[in-house]
Amino acid sequence: MTQLEEARRGRITPLVKKLAKDEGVSARVLSKRLKDGTAVIPLNASRAGIRKPCAIGKGLRTKVNANIGTSTDAAGIKKEVEKLRVALACGADTVMDLSVGGSLQKVRAAIIASSPVPVGTVPVYEIAVRAESLKGDFLKFDEKLAFDVLEDQAREGVDFFTIHAGVTKKSTLALHKHKRLMGIVSRGGAMMAAWMRRTGKENPFYAHFDKVAEICARYDVALSLGDGLRPGSILDATDAAQLSELIILGELAKKARAKGVQVMIEGPGHVPLDQIEQNILLQKKYCNGAPFYVLGPLVTDVAAGYDHISGAIGGALAASFGADFLCYVTPAEHLRHPSASDVKEGVIASRIAAHAADIVKKIPSALAWDRKLSLARAKRDWKKQICLSIDPVKARLYRQSSTPKLSDVCTMCGKYCSLKLSGKV
Amino acid sequence: MTQLEEARRGRITPLVKKLAKDEGVSARVLSKRLKDGTAVIPLNASRAGIRKPCAIGKGLRTKVNANIGTSTDAAGIKKEVEKLRVALACGADTVMDLSVGGSLQKVRAAIIASSPVPVGTVPVYEIAVRAESLKGDFLKFDEKLAFDVLEDQAREGVDFFTIHAGVTKKSTLALHKHKRLMGIVSRGGAMMAAWMRRTGKENPFYAHFDKVAEICARYDVALSLGDGLRPGSILDATDAAQLSELIILGELAKKARAKGVQVMIEGPGHVPLDQIEQNILLQKKYCNGAPFYVLGPLVTDVAAGYDHISGAIGGALAASFGADFLCYVTPAEHLRHPSASDVKEGVIASRIAAHAADIVKKIPSALAWDRKLSLARAKRDWKKQICLSIDPVKARLYRQSSTPKLSDVCTMCGKYCSLKLSGKV
Numbered sequence: 001m002t003q004l005e006e007a008r009r010g011r012i013t014p015l016v017k018k019l020a021k022d023e024g025v026s027a028r029v030l031s032k033r034l035k036d037g038t039a040v041i042p043l044n045a046s047r048a049g050i051r052k053p054c055a056i057g058k059g060l061r062t063k064v065n066a067n068i069g070t071s072t073d074a075a076g077i078k079k080e081v082e083k084l085r086v087a088l089a090c091g092a093d094t095v096m097d098l099s100v101g102g103s104l105q106k107v108r109a110a111i112i113a114s115s116p117v118p119v120g121t122v123p124v125y126e127i128a129v130r131a132e133s134l135k136g137d138f139l140k141f142d143e144k145l146a147f148d149v150l151e152d153q154a155r156e157g158v159d160f161f162t163i164h165a166g167v168t169k170k171s172t173l174a175l176h177k178h179k180r181l182m183g184i185v186s187r188g189g190a191m192m193a194a195w196m197r198r199t200g201k202e203n204p205f206y207a208h209f210d211k212v213a214e215i216c217a218r219y220d221v222a223l224s225l226g227d228g229l230r231p232g233s234i235l236d237a238t239d240a241a242q243l244s245e246l247i248i249l250g251e252l253a254k255k256a257r258a259k260g261v262q263v264m265i266e267g268p269g270h271v272p273l274d275q276i277e278q279n280i281l282l283q284k285k286y287c288n289g290a291p292f293y294v295l296g297p298l299v300t301d302v303a304a305g306y307d308h309i310s311g312a313i314g315g316a317l318a319a320s321f322g323a324d325f326l327c328y329v330t331p332a333e334h335l336r337h338p339s340a341s342d343v344k345e346g347v348i349a350s351r352i353a354a355h356a357a358d359i360v361k362k363i364p365s366a367l368a369w370d371r372k373l374s375l376a377r378a379k380r381d382w383k384k385q386i387c388l389s390i391d392p393v394k395a396r397l398y399r400q401s402s403t404p405k406l407s408d409v410c411t412m413c414g415k416y417c418s419l420k421l422s423g424k425v
Numbered sequence: 426m427t428q429l430e431e432a433r434r435g436r437i438t439p440l441v442k443k444l445a446k447d448e449g450v451s452a453r454v455l456s457k458r459l460k461d462g463t464a465v466i467p468l469n470a471s472r473a474g475i476r477k478p479c480a481i482g483k484g485l486r487t488k489v490n491a492n493i494g495t496s497t498d499a500a501g502i503k504k505e506v507e508k509l510r511v512a513l514a515c516g517a518d519t520v521m522d523l524s525v526g527g528s529l530q531k532v533r534a535a536i537i538a539s540s541p542v543p544v545g546t547v548p549v550y551e552i553a554v555r556a557e558s559l560k561g562d563f564l565k566f567d568e569k570l571a572f573d574v575l576e577d578q579a580r581e582g583v584d585f586f587t588i589h590a591g592v593t594k595k596s597t598l599a600l601h602k603h604k605r606l607m608g609i610v611s612r613g614g615a616m617m618a619a620w621m622r623r624t625g626k627e628n629p630f631y632a633h634f635d636k637v638a639e640i641c642a643r644y645d646v647a648l649s650l651g652d653g654l655r656p657g658s659i660l661d662a663t664d665a666a667q668l669s670e671l672i673i674l675g676e677l678a679k680k681a682r683a684k685g686v687q688v689m690i691e692g693p694g695h696v697p698l699d700q701i702e703q704n705i706l707l708q709k710k711y712c713n714g715a716p717f718y719v720l721g722p723l724v725t726d727v728a729a730g731y732d733h734i735s736g737a738i739g740g741a742l743a744a745s746f747g748a749d750f751l752c753y754v755t756p757a758e759h760l761r762h763p764s765a766s767d768v769k770e771g772v773i774a775s776r777i778a779a780h781a782a783d784i785v786k787k788i789p790s791a792l793a794w795d796r797k798l799s800l801a802r803a804k805r806d807w808k809k810q811i812c813l814s815i816d817p818v819k820a821r822l823y824r825q826s827s828t829p830k831l832s833d834v835c836t837m838c839g840k841y842c843s844l845k846l847s848g849k850v
Contacts, residue, residue: 071838073827100839125841128841184850190844190850233802273781300780300784301795302780302795302814304811304820305814309734309773312737312738332827332837334810337837348734356697356738359724370659371606371658374659375606378606395730401761402499405498411761413496414497416550416563419657421615421616424619425597425609425618
């Protein structure tokens with residue numbers, strides 16, 4: 001039985017109890033949210049024992065995902081396991097293995113074996129890579145190969161799948177009727193659209209969505225319905241193609257839940273600040289409150305090298321309006337395959353965004369953290385202040401790199417420290 | 426005659442014409458905004474010839490300020506001039522010299538001489554430092570010393586003054602009646618409050634505000650009315666002390682304008698995401714639409730080491746709601762005197778925030794920039810894409826550090842590049 005089915009039968013599992021406790025909500029409330037689909041616990045049945053599973057959704061702490069995985073240009077397994085370690089050390093709640101280089105099965109096995117947090121994948125990447133290896137052309141795959149990959153990855157323990165089932169004949173029509181600047185910027189979405197164009201067939205994950213759901217149900221893999229038509233420029237945001245796909249994703253979410261499969265919905269992308277709220281409202285409306293997993297969003301197209309900051313701005317706003325799960329963006333976005341240091345920058349920036357939103361969401365642990373840190377700061381208790389910072393290692397390095405003459409202040413204000421003066425007022 | 430007086434007489438100066446052209450607004454509109462106080466051009470009469478003056482306010486591109494200046498622990502002039510150079514290279518629109526270490530007059534002279542952009546100061550710092558040097562106690566200053574410093578700095582060419590005239594007997598009362606977590610976190614605000622407490626006198630800049638305005642009018646120094654009681658923790662945001670001061674600042678702004686002095690209002694500080702909009706609305710209401718100059722705001726207290734990101738989140742939102750001028754925050758905030766590299770990180774983060782807001786403000790040049798970059802990206806024109814990035818140096822370094830096998834893609838997706846695939850769909 002899947003976790004969704006358990007919740008439907010009113011069974012509150014030990015995991016639900018544990019995660020509810022971590023979140024500061026009652027187990028009954030969490031179980032109810034799993035049942036109505038406003039929260040999910042992405043966890044493959046075979047990985048029930050992992051150390052750090054998490055629940056994602058309504059009323060819960062905003063979670064952060066870090067994308068790792070090989071590329072065609074950099075296919076080392078060790079480097080990806082190192083990135084996993086860095087992402088975990090920085091506080092990522094989940095990781096996705098987006099590998100497209102080397103032996104995908106081996107990288108995935110290494111990541112799954114080393115990961116105490118849920119691991120997601122985008123199976124169409126392996127479908128393409130297998131087609132390339134079998135037929136010399138990554139678009140030469142058929143439905144059988146596609147479902148074989150899903151089944152294999154589910155069996156290996158993947159906790160959630162990004163499936164681009166919303167890139168359909170209908171939704172891609174909108175791309176042609178309403179011109180956009182950037183076309184399709186989702187790698188998986190572009191693969192599906194290219195395959196459909198070449199074969200003239202409907203997207204197999206849409207045409208045979210029941211089969212997708214059956215595989216997911218069998219292993220209790222959560223579905224993350226990908227937004228293959230997300231905007232890749234703020235000038236394309238919230239356009240007809242994006243919304244056509246969103247409506248389809250809402251319909252598919254309903255079907256998947258009927259089969260006992262937990263569902264999240266993926267969201268954009270590149271979105272100007274003033275369109276973020278409506279993007280969240282539309283997703284919640286069309287997808288019956290399913291957890292919303294956003295990539296960024298980036299609030300400008302010009303921040304290459306600093307897209308973690310652009311993404312943190314958009315992510316904070318999105319989560320404050322109700323997005324539940326932030327996919328990090330690293331400084332390497334649009335430029336290169338990310339390094340371990342990019343992974344670190346990305347996770348921390350997204351965690352700042354998630355936390356800023358959790359303050360607005362009134363997550364009790366969020367405000368308590370700021371209160372504790374500010375109390376330590378007011379007392380100029382440097383040790384405590386640093387320990388409570390989002391990245392104590394960096395905060396400590398900064399302080400150590402610049403020792404003040406007076407030990408109770410910092411080198412910015414020295415003896416003119418406002419907090420010291422304020423204490424005297 | 427000050428620029429405000431010129432505008433009142435309907436004289437459109439060559440500078441107004443030039444700045445209006447740069448901003449893509451008509452000179453008449455800019456002149457009208459100077460007249461009604463919704464825009465300012467901070468520019469000392471003696472610096473009329475500088476290369477990069479700017480206008481700040483309604484309907485104009487959001488500007489970014491970088492704070493530089495010595496500390497008691499690091500008082501080298503060369504380092505501060507180097508920070509000025511870095512801030513300018515990264516696109517800062519103004520700088521503030523916040524020096525409190527070494528010879529303040531010498532640092533200021535060096536910065537003013539080297540700066541093609543407007544230079545601001547916080548005169549109370551020099552008042553304190555002179556008192557320390559003359560009497561061995563930085564709070565042992567009198568009204569005469571205070572006004573001497575203002576006069577000296579205005580004569581030397583400072584373009585705008587932060588004056589903490591709103592820290593008054595009345596506004597500080599609210600601090601005692603309504604407890605806050607962090608007390609006074611503004612260095613200048615804390616100095617004024619400590620002086621008032623010790624002498625039992627009213628804030629001289631409030632008590633003799635006409636004299637402040639007269640000096641500013643004589644040299645055409647713009648006033649930036651400081652928020653000495655800004656919140657230093659998100660738990661203190663929008664509290665009674667902050668609002669009491671804001672109301673006073675609105676009254677003082679009116680008085681200053683009556684004397685022909687241009688005025689901006691400074692704003693917080695530490696503000697949760699969901700209180701940013703009301704902070705902007707309150708400032709615009711109480712201060713008759715005067716340009717709003719915000720420090721951050723930081724949307725969480727826990728991001729020490731990454732406060733440039735926390736500040737970019739808050740700044741983007743603040744500016745999108747109508748803040749006109751962002752004071753950068755560097756990664757060093759709360760930890761140390763910033764280095765040149767901190768200055769760079771701070772300016773770029775604030776520029777991303779300002780630009781994201783300018784897209785919302787419908788500043789024509791803003792959207793045009795994203796469009797150009799996205800067109801280059803869609804064509805995989807790497808050279809152009811990199812040149813158009815907010816920091817071409819970093820973008821180029823990133824791309825060069827990770828050379829793809831295929832020259833028209835990047836190492837993230839390699840041959841699976843979505844844009845390449847999308848071109849075929």
